[in-house]
Every structure is written in structure tokens, then in C-alpha cells.
Amino acid sequence: MKLTDLYQQFRNPDIIKALAAQINQYSSQITSNINIMEVCGGHTHTIMKYGLKQLLPANINFIHGPGCPVCIMPKERIDHAAALAQLPDVILLTLGDMIRVPGSNGNLAQYRAKGCDIRPLYDPMDALSIAKDNPNKTIIFFAIGFETSTPMTAVLIDQAEKQQINNLLFHINHVLVPPAIDAVMADPQARVNAFIGPAHVSVISGAKIYQAAVDQYQTPVVVSGFEPVDVMESILRIVKQKYNDTAQLDIQYSRAVNYDGNQAAQALINQYLTLRDSFRWRGLGPIPDSALTLKPEFAHRDAEIIFKQHLPTVEIDDHKACQCGDILRGIANPQDCKVFGKGCSPESPLGSCMVSSEGACNAYYRYTGVTNAG
């Protein structure tokens, strides 16, 4: 089998056009707006990158939710990473775009240029070999991400414990999707009346984590894959639910997601991590029980505890002009922000939504404005 066989059908133009036709047919019989929040930045990226919005009717709106690990990271946590990286004999490890997120005094790439040993990893498991290769240094993994990437951190902790790699510490910033959905819906201005649920999250946690949102807010939730056909099919399923006036939990990405998820991964996470009392989300503010931290018995690996006296405690708000908070809550679109594409661009982002390729502002900046092109 060719590799392209794995995804080509999910980008088949005929299927995409047929799905668009069906969506248009159903939605023409619905008078109200369908305001779909794609919780995950990956879906935002798909919608923009593949120009799917151009195929859809005017009464379908997208609201870009808080599901991007980079976008929701408050400045003070980046400041923590910077403070740790500046300690003597420390190697700070993190993933991808996190080195571009602005803290209150620059991003991690800038600290790296000043001489700090900061390394973005392709594979979190590389943290083990880096720790083994540098026995006289303290290796700190600045762990980020939603339910999707949490198991990798749990495996790392597990291996560090089993192999007694004592110089590998963790700064845990793992966050959870359901409390963020609650925070969005708690806002009196919330306009969301349907959700596209992140599939990768549900591969681990199962579709069950969205059941409460369906029941409480009477909104359809369709757990969706990330290819264009996946997203279009999920939109069709939402539109059909709206047409039938129902609100159900639905799994479009059934090739990898079930109701209960990966229970082995969940068990490993529960072995090492526990709920944090509160985590301050960028744009959404503090949300109780919305993030994880190391269990007390693993305090010997917790960089937040071991280096507590070096970590700043000041909470830092966004730049005044930045509307990332409203965008993450679904109250504003990227183009509503006064600094969008002017003072704030991917080259010099004011807000995190412009940093990550999965951020709503970044996706809008890169891809939109060509609807007349043919």
C-alpha cells in the first residue's frame, strides 16, 4: 500500500464537493445560525488551510476555541521556563512552537540566543537520552499540551523512575479540554451552539469526556478527524442534528476513537499526575481543576517545587490591544482585533494566537482573504 492511500481519500475533491452540496442543502432549510466551535487549533488550521469555509453557506459560522496548547499558555508560565533555563547547568527541553511564545521579557528562542541551553524536541523520549548524556546537568522538560500529549509525559516520568534517571525534572503544563468548554459556555455572551471535538484528545480520553457538555448545554458534539473530508463530514453531521433539532455526542473519527479511549494511557497518567487546583488560562483566566500537576510522591521530579524560589509569581495579562482572550472565548474573530496583521503578525506576535501555526490568528493571517481567487 502506498502512503498516499492513507490520506488521499480524505482529500478527495469529489467527496468534499458532495459533502459541501449536502451541507448547503440541509442548512438552507435552517433559519438560525449554526455557530460551531472547533475546540482544537488543528481543526482551525484544516478549515483555513484547505479553504473549507469558502464551500459552506453563510449561516455556518466558525468560532475558534481554546484548544491550542501554545495559545492558552499564560506569559507567567513562559517566564517560569525562562527562569529555569537561566539557572546554571540546566538544559530546558520543550516542544515545537513553545519556543516562540512571548513571555513578559522575550521568548525562549531569544533566551537561547543569549546562551541558555534550550532545545525543542521532535520526540519527547529524547529527554531520556539527553539526561543520560549530561549526568552533571539538570534536565527540565517543560511539558505542554492537552490530553493528547499528556501520555508522552507520563511515559517519560515512568521511564525516568524505572531507570533511576535522577537528573530529569518536569515542569507540568498539561491542560484539559472539558473545563475549557465549560469556561467558554459560562460566559453570558457565548454564541456557540455546536462543537467539533478534537479527535486526538479523544483517542486518549475517549469521546465520553464531551458527554457532559452535550447534556448540560444541549449542543451537538461531533468528535472529528483532521483531514478535509473528516471536517466536512463532521459539519454535515452537526447540520443534520440541527435540522432534526437534536443534540447528541457523535464520533466521526471512529477509525481511532471510541467512547472510553485508551485506558492504559489514562492509567499511566493517573499514576503520576493529578488535578491542579487551578490553572490560569491565557484569555480565559483561572479555571479550577483544568490542568494537571505531579502527584506529591513525585515531588522530587517537580521543577516547580524544587526551584520554587527562582520562579516569578506575578501573573501577567496580555498586551492591552491584544484580543486573544475574546477570540479564545469565541466572542471575537481574529479580524475584529485592531492589531491583527498590523502590530501583531507571525513575525512579531503580540498574542499567542498569532504564534502557533494552529492559532486562529495565525491561520487567518496565513490563509484568508482570497475568496475571489479562482
Add this chain to the structure above:
Amino acid sequence: MPAKRYQQVQLSHGGGGKEMNSLITDMFFKAFSNPILESQEDAAQLNLYGQTAFTTDSFTVEPLFFAGGDIGKLAIAGTVNDLAMMAAQPEYLSCSFIIEEGFAIKDLNTIVQSMATELHQSGARIVCGDTKVVPKGCADGIFINTSGVGRILKPGISVKNLQVGDAIIVSRDIGRHGAAILMARDSLSLESELTSDCATLWPIVEQLIAANIDIHAMRDATRGGLSAVLNEWATASNVGIQVDEKHIPISQEVQGLCELYGFEAFDLANEGTFIIALPQDVAEQALAIMKQYCHCDSASIIGHVIKDNKGKVILNTPWGSSRYLDVPQGELLPRIC
């Protein structure tokens, strides 16, 4: 031969004395043999006439050896290609090495031989050079700088010269070099038969010139890939460029890496792939010439220059929507989830 006495480059190989002389004479002169270089004057004496192109580039790559090439091949092909893209026949090159103390003589020799082999592809000659050896830790193995001059055989090719209606051709499948380098990095631990596209482009360009093809703009899509070249052209010529995704050749392996890490092949580097803008009525003729060369058999007309959307590149999807093809930003980093 220094390799007989030393296995690693010593600081003394850059000291100006016997060891340095031995390295230059026994390795560099032997590989790059030509009378101008061997005359060992303070500067090379050249015969230049007509309009001349002059370019320089420095090469640092990790790892130094990768599938389909090495830093030496890159250092020659890169500079020669910069000349070729101006329709200039590559003639004379300079070559400077900055070598880290302790670098294996054997590896240096492999790199130098690779440079000598690549020079034959264009007939260019290295006529002057420099060698510096820096203490261990002050460089990452080896850095090479090459500069080159060449006679322009066909004037007027420019980034500012794109005309509305021009066809855009890409010479082969894109993103191979960037993907090959990523796959060769220890941290990825990937196995693939993918090789870099690293190659000298002059022989193909020479044929296009010989056929008197009217070329408006020509550029090798190195760092920043196809996206960077097209955006640069759109801005410099103040035109719009429209390309069709379904016509852009991408290999299975490159697409696979992109799927895995969330990259786009349009953004990945190339080292032997070029883009041409030329009048639509000569596009098929140019394509036919390019396809005669073994690594250009997937050459394709990918789009056109348009008068709207000035300064922008538009990518048309196979299902009828469109989006901007923007330039890549910052380091290429894999997606987080």
C-alpha cells in the same frame, strides 16, 4: 599527504606553516587542480568579458553527510546554481574552509573529493581559497564559503521581470533536500530511501538558453522552498501568482514526512530544483527540454502570473477553494499534537 601523518585536523593546519601548506597542496590543489589556483599568487588573475554575475554563499549543514550529498557537494552546487539562475555560465569559484580542530582528515577528504566531482558538472574552477582552523568548540565541524563569477549568456532574467500571463514551471518534485536533512537527523530516527535533490543545474539551464527559450525569471528554490520563491517574485514584480495544488509534484516520501510532522512540502528546502517564469506560448517547449534530463522528468507547469492579488501567491485546491500560500516563518518546528 596529511592523512598519512594526521587523522584529525590540528590547529597547525591553519597556522600558515608546513602542515597548512601540506593540506592545501596535497589535498585541495590535487582535487581542484588548475593552473590559476596552482599559480599561488595573492589573487587569481581572471579573464572576464561582457556582463558578469557574481555571488557568494556560506554552507553549514547538520548532518554534514546526508542521502544524496554532503556539505561539499552543496557548497559547489549552491553557488553554481545561483549563477545558473541568472543564465550565467559558472566559470570561477573561490572556496574558504573554516574547520574545527579535531575534524577527521578522512571526512575532509571525502568532502573535498565531492566538491571536485560536482565541479565537473558545470566546468567551473576553484581559483582561490582560504583555510582557517578554529579551536575545538568554536565551530560545528566544518563551514564552507564559496563565491562564484560567471558570464551572463542571456541578460534580462530578473525577479522583477514576471509578466501577467506567464506560466510558472517547477523543474521536479519539491521539498527533497529539506526532508532528507530532517530524516538524517539523529533526533528523528527515521528510515527512508529518500535522497536530497542536491545537484548542479547549469547543464539544464544551458540547454534552455541554447534553445533560445525566453525566460523571464528563474530561481532555485532553496531555503524557504517553493513558497519563498513565489512570494519573492510576486512582491518584486508586483503581480499575483496563482498555482494549482494538483499540478505541484511531491514525492511519496516527502509527503509522508509532511503528514507526520505537520509541515508543508511547499516550505521545505531544495538544492537542485528550480522555478521558471516564462511566456505561456513557450512553456511546453521548455517543459519538453527539461524532461529530457533524468531528474526533471516530473517537471510541471504549476500555475500562472495574474494581474489581481498583487504581491500574493494563491494556491487553488483540487476541490475549488483557494488560500494564500504564505512564506514560511521562523524555524521549521513540528506540530505539538
